[in-house]
Amino acid sequence: MASLEDLIPTVNKLQDVMYDAGIDTLDLPVLAVIGSQSSGKSSILETLVGKDFLPRGTGIVTRRPLVLQLNNIAPNSPLINDDLTETETSPDDRTGGGELTLEDHLRKNQSFEPQRREEWGEFLHLPGRRFYDFAEIRREIESETARIAGKNKGISRIPINLKVFSPRVLNLTLVDLPGITKVPIGEQPADIEKQIKNLILEYVAKPNCIILAVSPANVDLVNSESLKLARDVDPHGRRTIGVVTKMDLMDSGTNALDILSGKLYPLKLGFVGVVNRSQQDIQSNRGVEEALNNEEAFFARHPVYRTISTRCGTRYLAKLLNQILMNHIRDKLPDIKARLNTLMGQTEQELATYGGLGIITKENRAGLVLQLMNKFAARFVSSIEGTSSDISTKELCGGARIYYIYNNIFGHSLESINPTADLSTIDIQTAIRNSTGPRPSLFVPELAFDLLVKPQIQLLLEPSERCVELVYEELMKICHNCGSPELARYPKLQAKLIEVVSELLRERLGPTRSYVESLIEIHRAYINTNHPNFLIATDAMSDIIDMKKKKKKDQEYKRTDLEYAKQSLSKELSKKNNDIHSPHSTLQSDADDIGASETSSDDDENDTTKQSKDSFLNYFFGKDQQRPNQFNALSDHYALSPSIDNHNELADFDNLQIQETAQQNMDNKPQLTEREELECELIRRLIVSYFGIVREMIQDQIPKAVMCLLVNFSKEIIQNRLVTKLYKDSLFEDLLMEDQNLAQDRQKCVKLLETYKEASNIIGDIL
Structure with a gap:
């Protein structure tokens, strides 16, 4: 069996195979991030990646599920700068055809050797194209969201798949879901709360999904919408991780020690406290690395949290998520393998009804x-x-x-x-x-x-x-x-x-x-x-x-x-x-009647x-x-009516x-x-x-x-x-x-069978 480090990339490969085939029949292990609007979900993901790449704004910003695959690569990996000339995006693509920045202008009009780049992103809907500029990744997410979900505030269940390659990330697969809202605002549909809840349940209700429930520390935990939703599908708290954000914004004299220690709301996977970058830090372009150092210093100096400082912070959260996800994948891979075998058998039977390969x-x-x-x-x-x-x-x-x-x-x-x-x-x-x-x-x-x-x-x-x-x-x-x-x-x-x-x-x-x-x-x-x-x-x-x-x-x-x-x-x-x-x-x-009666008595004998x-x-x-x-x-x-x-x-x-x-x-x-x-x-x-x-x-x-x-x-x-x-x-x-519709159905069945076989081979390499 392969090492634990290979498990998450293996599942990522399975996700890619399933996405390319348009199949959603496998319940693959995944981490789903849920929380209310402005609870700090985006800040956690950006801190895990180490880059600012997610759209920001008011209201619903995340309007489509974002499947984020973090892939750790070695600094000397051959993937770095692989075919850089062809895969690097042009200035026109990066600016969407708009006004060129100074860097783009210099790149376009001056000839110089491209620098070695160790971090980039790739979208599955744009295969073969690398995004080295993470601001461009943000624009692509916004553009792809508007293309499918429209330019209003509606949502869509069709996910966006983004891969991030970097030597500074841990292997993780997360799904960023729309923030939970209660009251429609502006152009939001009247039933926006129901739409978002149903979309979140599509992911978190699956038994192989690890729930990352994000709750801000400055809100009472009993009012946490993410924990309420997680409890509906995971009543015993066996696959829910609690993340408490904005720890530095709690009122003076208060703390979240009982929450983090699991005394107030017990979860099997526990709670982790983090400190997000403030809006001022983002606007002043304070780096993620600096924010991580400040976060560690906050927990180390805090009179209450210093005793548990080693179990707080985003760096610890990343390691914990990586370990939980690997263990979860290890436990679920045999079930996934069995599920694949069942699907292959059913698909082969269906293919037989179409007359084989024709x-x-x-x-x-x-x-x-x-x-x-x-x-x-x-x-x-x-x-x-x-x-x-x-x-x-x-x-x-x-x-x-x-x-x-x-x-x-x-x-x-x-x-x-x-x-x-x-x-x-x-x-x-x-x-x-x-x-x-x-x-x-x-x-x-x-x-x-x-x-x-x-x-x-x-x-x-x-x-x-x-x-x-x-x-x-x-x-x-x-x-x-x-x-x-x-x-x-x-x-x-x-x-x-x-x-x-x-x-x-x-x-x-x-x-x-x-x-x-x-x-x-x-x-x-x-x-x-x-x-x-x-x-x-x-x-x-x-x-x-x-x-x-x-x-x-x-x-x-x-x-x-x-x-x-x-x-x-x-x-x-x-x-x-x-x-x-x-x-x-x-x-x-x-008298006559009597005589007649006597006379007729003899006649009565006549039957x-x-x-x-x-x-x-x-x-x-x-x-x-x-x-x-x-x-x-x-x-x-007659007797009563003598006059008749x-x-x-x-x-x-x-x-x-x-x-x-x-x-x-x-x-x-x-x-x-x-x-x-x-x-x-x-x-x-x-x-x-x-x-x-x-x-x-x-x-x-x-x-x-x-x-x-x-x-x-x-x-x-x-x-x-x-x-x-x-x-x-x-x-x-x-x-x-042949019937054309039947030929198309058979071709789909053949492609589906090939996909299942490829997925089975991927799992077979590590089992």
Whole structure:
């Protein structure tokens, strides 16, 4: 395993590789610097670098994440002044095309040997270009920020990657994030606080990120926005380093010893106190080296901090960050290696779905076309037979759907047909009369049965044709779903395969429909009344006669019941009238009733009379439990209303009988003789019987015909048809034309795989 000093440069290489490929799938170890605006973040970074290179101003200055890679190089490193003539920036580039400085003017107009330069910066968005002037680095950061984030105060999540090479820096990788703000100022968006917080969380929420929480000493630590945000993602303080800035600006008599010792707010990685350069120091161009010396002197002379002065200051912070980052990288590299292996495996699988590298030669394209055609035909057949490996679990498809069409859709449609629904009694009567000619027949004419049953058999044609269409549609659906990821690589070939199979199915649709029509015509052509399952006419006639007699007897019972009810009602009404007009008549009526009762006691033994009376009541009052109550209510009405004209009531009762008889006559229209009624009923029953025989045969024959002429024929001939139509050398080049979008996706996948492999090699060199 390589030394710890090599770990940070290794991660920097990984970051460069990932950045060049535009990949952000690896959670690489990094130090993220967070803090409120004007908390001293920029001063810490500039002190770590030893140069003034960051934009300064009011409001939000850092509006894009700045990924800062510090690379320590030896003073005699070959990188120093490497290809200086070509990589040094021109005066026009440094000034942005503006006014030249005195140094630029002298450099442009005087020829002198360039001095040896040991410190420079490089941006990943400007590869190969070195910035030796750190003021120019500041201008490039401002320009690149405005290019992406705009010239207003908005922010962007796209980072700026800056590498700094110097013998005076320690190997570090830090991310400078926008300062936390609470209130929008000037042109800042209304939701600027939310935007900045979300951007910071994108970095600090990752488990491999070390959080550098910067808090000024002149602000109460409990109000530190950076520590609050760090606690949200690191509640136990295991990967947070606290940095207390502006230690020299604390009120007299106060100190931050409890904070720095971890008593007030414990963090596993501890707190470090620093003293920043003041604004006056920056304006007076006081050097960073001088500021570092003054910082060390401040802690060494301070009566409280001198006891911990060796653990304070920016120099100690740089060493601490370097050590923490190296240890963190050492602990996380095995996980990163495992993550890379997983990503490589997933990418290789994705690449396989695109058809590999897409190298097709003239020699292998014929075999490729044949292979794809065979796979297409095999998928078509397996979908019908139910042996496909990707059978849907959401809906019926393929052969299962065809079975459902035969047994459910087609079967139910046949069962729903009523063979005599459109045949009225007058239609049957007319057919019988037309079949006898000018004289009546002695027996029921068979010709009438033939004339009536043939149109009913024709009713079976429509559901049969619909069955053929549904199976055809399902086969077309199967055809369009026979594609595969490998075949999708060649859209023209896939379209041609579907076109050829669709044409085959259309060819078979015509003969199949013709045969189905022929089946119906066959059954209509010859009416086989000798079929063993056909209803025997004599048995049918005997049953009809029996039913006729029973119906006639029921009607006689009904008429008897009506007459009896009428007499009973008339007698009761007469009795009530006599009671009203004469008491003596009432007594006499009662005596008559007693005598009548005694006389009728003998008649009550007659079961027929009692049944007739009950039958009438049930018939007249609807055969339910409510109608007798209505009859009792009607009797009570007569008793309580002596003024009612009883003759009118009897007349109403007669009208009821007349209306019922008229209704029965209307229901039986047209008026038929008894013989005609028997003949019509016999014909109707024979039609139902024969139609059922034909329907059963059609339900069995149609699916067989469709399977033979359409489904099985297509299965057997599909492969030969594809080869005949498409296996031609003149078509190969056009058929194997790749889809451009898929080719681009495959190329991206290839580049991604190469990136992962390169990253894996980088890690492999140090593991």
